[in-house]
């Protein structure tokens with residue numbers, strides 16, 4: 096026996112989750128098998144579609160205008176711009192109130208923790224009051240124990256970018272946190288549960304709660320700014336309540352500034368997607384890798400591509416067969432380990448799909464660290480149905496599609512297109528996989 | 534597969550890969566540096582640590598693992614005592630995208646800390662040793678179960694436990710069963726009876742090879758199912774025999790989980806040696822090993838090969854299964870459950886997936902499988918840790934942390950409509966009951982009710 100489903104998605108990042116959700120819209124049984132945690136935990140939680148062209152032009156005001164001009168082989172070129180729109184609409188429905196930006200094609204400009212402004216297509220509602228296009232003055236608040244966000248520096252950078260408002264930054268002590276390397280989950284937990292905290296204020300009777308104490312601390316610094324920005328640590332499970340409570344106490348709008356990894360907005364997006372998966376009846380298996388596959392010799396025609404019969408999941412040495420009709424490969428790029436490199440070669444470890452790269456490893460990168468790095472584009476080439484292609488451009492398998500960072504032909508960091516590509520290709524791969532089921 | 538071909542953590546073999554398994558007994562000398570070097574400081578592990586989330590003073594898995602390792606190797610520093618605050622839930626392990634062997638590092642560091650820095654006559658050491666070696670005390674308790682249950686329930690005993698030993702007085706000691714599973718098993722006629730029953734079941738099922746020896750399993754029941762909840766062990770026996778499996782119950786020790794968590798590596802090593810020897814013999818006899826407790830299977834599958842290299846350790850790891858998973862892969866379990874029902878005794882469940890099941894990719898299994906039974910729904914109460922983590926939540930100094938971690942699970946259980954809890958881990962089950970007052974069942978008991986019939990009929994078998 097094997098564990099059986101109609102569609103099996105390998106990898107549970109934003110690409111895999113979207114593929115599974117898109118497939119589950121049809122009447123098929125879908126399963127995700129994912130090994131370690133995805134890059135969502137590190138990603139900012141912003142859904143970038145395209146901030147810069149591959150040639151480096153930008154920031155782009157309208158990503159859709161630029162999509163048409165992308166080179167052949169770019170994942171967006173493969174699926175087409177209509178699919179990108181459909182995928183965003185699909186995402187908007189899943190995200191509901193949690194995300195904004197759907198009212199316009201234009202990129203929104205979101206201030207980041209470094210004080211730069213990032214063009215993005217969809218942003219968490221928690222960042223909405225902070226948009227750089229808004230002309231209300233802002234106070235940014237940083238914490239002594241959280242060195243990744245230097246509020247005064249970020250504020251001055253923001254002003255230097257030409258933002259249409261005055262920004263000011265202060266650094267305060269976070270009530271209740273003593274350790275200088277407390278985890279961001281600790282901050283979030285204190286606020287979520289509104290735990291009682293000790294403060295330096297001796298005159299107060301009893302211990303105030305974390306939200307109360309934080310608002311108190313900030314109030315004394317607030318001049319006549321109409322909004323206050325905090326690093327993105329304002330709660331996890333109850334982030335909306337935390338933000339609303341702080342806004343209420345301060346009498347101004349409160350927003351979060353997206354942070355570097357690890358990132359709570361990324362984790363909240365992960366939770367949102369996994370809740371949607373549960374509601375859609377998708378089965379989820381995590382903590383174990385897919386390691387091998389077996390083909391169905393009887394079904395492979397003499398000339399056509401092979402058909403995958405089952406894949407093998409490794410559970411500490413025991414091999415658990417999983418069988419499906421259609422498969423989606425969404426195992427991530429070099430970071431997620433869907434594409435791997437050794438001294439001699441770059442390869443895709445499960446199906447050994449073709450990954451084009453120069454024979455000489457010294458050609459994999461250029462000396463200029465900020466230069467156009469070939470390795471950033473390493474990944475699988477696919478046809479317009481997102482089936483991985485071999486060295487002579489034939490599909491590797493008849494029932495395998497690939498999505499997300501495992502794809503080649505784009506540089507998500509330079510283009511600011513990471514989540515957008517994962518979303519669009521995940522959506523198309525999932526939908527086609529469900530349609531392909533017998 | 535020979536040992537030389539043992540795949541790396543993610544099953545991908547490659548030249549640059551690092552193989553963390555080294556030779557015991559010198560755990561302290563294990564060279565985990567290459568593993569530490571894999572860490573690129575993304576902090577994913579830290580955001581998964583349930584202890585760091587509620588305890589400001591715990592520096593988190595990244596520090597306990599790769600950072601401490603590097604510090605120590607460079608200037609011969611002592612192991613930081615915060616490693617004793619880690620609950621060994623192993624969540625960090627399955628989180629790390631870069632294959633850093635975090636729990637192996639923690640287990641090794643804890644062993645070294647206890648060995649070299651802990652005062653052997655201290656209250657903490659003695660208490661930890663007692664907690665870790667529960668199995669040695671359990672036979673005494675179960676010899677006079679009623680007396681023991683009575684004495685353990687006395688408030689004076691609880692007070693003594695708290696004051697003298699640092700065992701929290703907030704919890705009720707688990708009750709001892711009046712008959713252990715092994716006593717029941719022997720009375721029932723042991724392996725010989727099981728063989729007959731299995732053959733009969735195969736004949737009834739129309740299995741082609743009624744006399745074949747292929748359907749054979751060795752049951753690793755662990756301590757808790759033997760001394761405290763034999764009904765879980767009996768359920769396993771009846772469900773497996775229903776499918777025509779002949780069951781062996783080899784001699785066995787504690788799996789070692791509580792010993793790893795308390796840094797008692799030598800105790801763990803002794804138990805592991807017995808277990809590997811006995812289970813390996815069963816495997817040679819044609820059996821696969823199945824366990825009903827997720828921490829036991831985790832220990833046999835992951836911690837043994839990481840820490841020990843007795844002859845056959847790998848063999849045991851590769852042939853050990855979770856009890857439900859085994860049936861899913863080798864039988865048409867879901868098909869068989871289709872159109873069964875379980876009567877009024879069970880209804881809906883609030884299901885908690887234990888951390889050690891999650892790490893083995895078993896988190897969604899129970900809800901998948903039970904969905905096939907008519908009228909039963911198992912609602913997953915979310916991915917939070919229950920907080921008790923074996924002996925961790927029994928220590929007076931951890932009780933509060935343990936309950937803070939569990940709060941999310943308690944909330945979700947109470948929000949769920951179900952009023953019965955379900956899990957595969959005995960200590961998670963204690964915590965679920967303690968935090969909500971719900972009655973808690975094991976998945977195998979539900980399968981027994983669906984496949985073998987109601988409890989009274991089953992008792993007669």
Ligand SMILES: Cc1cc2nc3c(=O)[nH]c(=O)nc-3n(C[C@H](O)[C@H](O)[C@H](O)COP(=O)(O)OP(=O)(O)OC[C@H]3O[C@@H](n4cnc5c(N)ncnc54)[C@H](O)[C@@H]3O)c2cc1C
Pocket residue numbers: 105106107108109110111128129130131132133134135137138139140141142143144356383384385386425426427428430431432433445498499500501507511512513514515517543
């Ligand atoms: C630090 C950082 C910051 C970023 N910031 C942004 C940002 O601000 N905006 C933006 O749009 N994008 C950002 N990105 C990029 C974006 O997050 C990624 O492009 C996108 O998340 C990739 O998603 P994915 O689903 O394709 O892959 P991943 O998220 O990498 O998921 C792959 C999954 O597959 C699993 N897997 C791998 N091998 C196997 C196997 N053999 N069997 C089973 N499962 C397997 C992995 O464990 C993992 O869970 C950032 C990325 C990083 C690393």
Ligand code: SF4
Pocket residue numbers: 581582583584585593594597618619620621622623624625626636639
């Ligand atoms: S094992 Fe659990 S408690 Fe210990 S460091 Fe890892 S995540 Fe934290």
Ligand code: SF4
Pocket residue numbers: 571572573574575576577578579594595598599628629630631632633635
């Ligand atoms: S998750 Fe792994 S790589 Fe990331 S900080 Fe932790 S140990 Fe290092």
